[in-house]
Amino acid sequence: MKLGQLGEFGLINRIYQPPKDKNIIKGIGDDAAVIKIGNKILVITTDTLVDGDHFSLKYFTPEQVGKKAIEINVSDIGSMGAIPKYALVSLVLPRDLDVDIIERIYKGMRQSGKKHNLEIIGGNITHGKQLVIDIDMIGELKQKNLCLRSHAKPGDFILVTGDLGSSTAGLNLFLNDIKGHRAVKLKHLEPKAKYHKVKPFLKYINAMIDVSDGLASEVKHICKQSQTGAIIFKDNIPIKDSTRLAARALNKDPIDYALYGGEDFELVFTVSEENLSKVKGFLVGEITKRKGVYIYEKGKEIPINKPGYDHFKHRST
Amino acid sequence: MKLGQLGEFGLINRIYQPPKDKNIIKGIGDDAAVIKIGNKILVITTDTLVDGDHFSLKYFTPEQVGKKAIEINVSDIGSMGAIPKYALVSLVLPRDLDVDIIERIYKGMRQSGKKHNLEIIGGNITHGKQLVIDIDMIGELKQKNLCLRSHAKPGDFILVTGDLGSSTAGLNLFLNDIKGHRAVKLKHLEPKAKYHKVKPFLKYINAMIDVSDGLASEVKHICKQSQTGAIIFKDNIPIKDSTRLAARALNKDPIDYALYGGEDFELVFTVSEENLSKVKGFLVGEITKRKGVYIYEKGKEIPINKPGYDHFKHRST
Numbered sequence: 001m002k003l004g005q006l007g008e009f010g011l012i013n014r015i016y017q018p019p020k021d022k023n024i025i026k027g028i029g030d031d032a033a034v035i036k037i038g039n040k041i042l043v044i045t046t047d048t049l050v051d052g053d054h055f056s057l058k059y060f061t062p063e064q065v066g067k068k069a070i071e072i073n074v075s076d077i078g079s080m081g082a083i084p085k086y087a088l089v090s091l092v093l094p095r096d097l098d099v100d101i102i103e104r105i106y107k108g109m110r111q112s113g114k115k116h117n118l119e120i121i122g123g124n125i126t127h128g129k130q131l132v133i134d135i136d137m138i139g140e141l142k143q144k145n146l147c148l149r150s151h152a153k154p155g156d157f158i159l160v161t162g163d164l165g166s167s168t169a170g171l172n173l174f175l176n177d178i179k180g181h182r183a184v185k186l187k188h189l190e191p192k193a194k195y196h197k198v199k200p201f202l203k204y205i206n207a208m209i210d211v212s213d214g215l216a217s218e219v220k221h222i223c224k225q226s227q228t229g230a231i232i233f234k235d236n237i238p239i240k241d242s243t244r245l246a247a248r249a250l251n252k253d254p255i256d257y258a259l260y261g262g263e264d265f266e267l268v269f270t271v272s273e274e275n276l277s278k279v280k281g282f283l284v285g286e287i288t289k290r291k292g293v294y295i296y297e298k299g300k301e302i303p304i305n306k307p308g309y310d311h312f313k314h315r316s317t
Numbered sequence: 318m319k320l321g322q323l324g325e326f327g328l329i330n331r332i333y334q335p336p337k338d339k340n341i342i343k344g345i346g347d348d349a350a351v352i353k354i355g356n357k358i359l360v361i362t363t364d365t366l367v368d369g370d371h372f373s374l375k376y377f378t379p380e381q382v383g384k385k386a387i388e389i390n391v392s393d394i395g396s397m398g399a400i401p402k403y404a405l406v407s408l409v410l411p412r413d414l415d416v417d418i419i420e421r422i423y424k425g426m427r428q429s430g431k432k433h434n435l436e437i438i439g440g441n442i443t444h445g446k447q448l449v450i451d452i453d454m455i456g457e458l459k460q461k462n463l464c465l466r467s468h469a470k471p472g473d474f475i476l477v478t479g480d481l482g483s484s485t486a487g488l489n490l491f492l493n494d495i496k497g498h499r500a501v502k503l504k505h506l507e508p509k510a511k512y513h514k515v516k517p518f519l520k521y522i523n524a525m526i527d528v529s530d531g532l533a534s535e536v537k538h539i540c541k542q543s544q545t546g547a548i549i550f551k552d553n554i555p556i557k558d559s560t561r562l563a564a565r566a567l568n569k570d571p572i573d574y575a576l577y578g579g580e581d582f583e584l585v586f587t588v589s590e591e592n593l594s595k596v597k598g599f600l601v602g603e604i605t606k607r608k609g610v611y612i613y614e615k616g617k618e619i620p621i622n623k624p625g626y627d628h629f630k631h632r633s634t
Contacts, residue, residue, distance in 0.1 A: 001416045003410055012442065027437075037357050037457075038354065038356040046440060047441050048443050086338075088363045090363045090365055090407075092365060096319055098318070099328065102328065122349065122361065126370065128370065
């Protein structure tokens with residue numbers, strides 16, 4: 001069978017094996033792995049940008065590519081409730097690439113690193129046909145702040161830290177060569193990790209995940225691992241006017257960008273009713289005992305069957 | 318300037334910045350980074366295999382590719398004096414790749430992982446034009462066992478844990494489509510980390526590095542970072558008869574494979590005269606106060622000017 005038929009999640013199911021070491025608090029299956037090292041808890045993640053898929057130098061500056069590589073990993077670390085500390089940078093570089101471009105990508109990585117008080121401590125450089133940037137990141141975690149996808153409970157409210165859909169709208173503006181809409185395009189070019197928004201109230205959060213593949217997909221991940229269902233209130237999904245205008249120019253429904261797009265890197269988290277007053281965010285849904293994820297709209301509950309972004313089944317560019 | 322002109326080491330010099338965090342014992346510039354986490358010391362490394370460069374499915378089985386991906390990282394962890402513990406696997410996969418191949422690569426990774434008591438705790442999967450396997454590995458270290466490249470001292474002897482040149486001979490047998498020489502080819506297809514060979518006497522080792530780019534290149538790395546020179550005794554370089562026979566079939570000098578080839582993954586280490594009796598290995602040279610790396614042959618000292626393998630300046634396949 002070809003990978004394009006099986007898809008990303010089918011593949012993960014096939015190769016997954018549960019961890020054995022008792023110091024592994026969480027292995028494969030969350031935004032980052034969690035391990036106990038002596039008296040500390042570390043979270044470790046890796047995320048990859050491939051030229052032509054996750055960015056294009058046609059509309060990204062090299063600095064923006066570097067920043068994105070760091071931010072998406074910081075986002076994964078942050079969505080576990082942890083603080084980023086160290087990064088390794090692994091580059092696959094075509095031989096005919098300008099050194100200037102690589103230096104500018106590094107500059108972007110350093111700028112984002114500095115912002116998050118993060119140090120690049122190592123890496124690897126080799127060559128290949130296509131520019132690939134793989135970042136490994138290590139963060140530190142206080143046990144009480146740990147936010148796993150599996151920690152949602154029926155009755156929890158689902159909140160999101162900010163507006164959704166703008167990054168996908170921005171990408172589609174570029175792909176369709178539509179002029180203007182600068183602010184929306186910038187949301188695609190300069191994604192930013194949002195963990196600072198939840199830092200003050202981490203201990204009240206049950207489950208958390210970052211929006212890399214669309215709200216519907218992320219809520220499904222939480223539900224699958226928490227063995228719950230969920231309902232998303234369509235009218236509550238925060239979408240900016242600028243995103244709505246961009247979607248109109250593209251003849252698309254901005255809700256689709258929010259639900260099935262991706263790369264917003266806002267955080268989706270669940271919190272008990274009791275703790276709702278202690279957190280900040282947009283309330284977009286509820287965790288239910290009943291399985292399945294539904295959209296509530298005009299008095300009706302519609303099941304979400306559409307899958308999230310799959311790196312092998314869909315083509316983004 | 319194009320990357321092909323500047324080369325790997327030129328690029329590293331351009332992007333390098335020294336670490337600031339006091340918990341970073343060693344940042345960029347060794348086989349792995351070394352950081353203090355609470356009461357523990359971790360070593361962290363990343364190494365990448367690119368299809369068509371570091372392996373070819375024309376002569377590697379997928380299991381061998383998986384094993385190689387793990388072994389080369391275990392080798393980097395081991396050359397710091399550490400023990401491998403956890404790995405993350407980052408894959409860039411072409412959409413038309415058979416799922417069976419990926420499963421077999423994973424099988425190989427797990428087999429090597431099991432051998433080294435190492436767990437795969439996470440990773441990332443995305444797609445691209447070319448199969449890329451990037452492994453991040455974390456190991457644990459006892460401070461007294463730390464072996465940095467910079468720890469060599471004038472008067473130290475240079476030792477190597479095993480025979481050299483066979484992997485490069487094996488690769489060239491494949492590239493030139495020469496039949497036979499099974500054992501030599503296997504050394505290329507199934508590289509193995511050798512840290513178990515030095516484990517019993519780690520505390521007596523000063524500097525250490527693994528042979529990924531040829532003995533000359535590795536000794537130069539040690540000398541550069543230790544601010545010393547070295548002399549390599551040509552007649553002492555351990556080369557197997559099978560490697561000599563393969564080199565003869567290829568019309569090459571096997572010494573060139575040992576000095577300028579690579580991927581033997583034996584360990585090169587330095588030890589003081591006083592501790593020489595406490596270690597095991599092939600004595601191949603001496604660290605000198607005089608700068609420069611020389612080859613001693615028939616009463617003459619010849620400076621080594623030939624560079625080691627550079628991922629951008631040379632083409633291996």
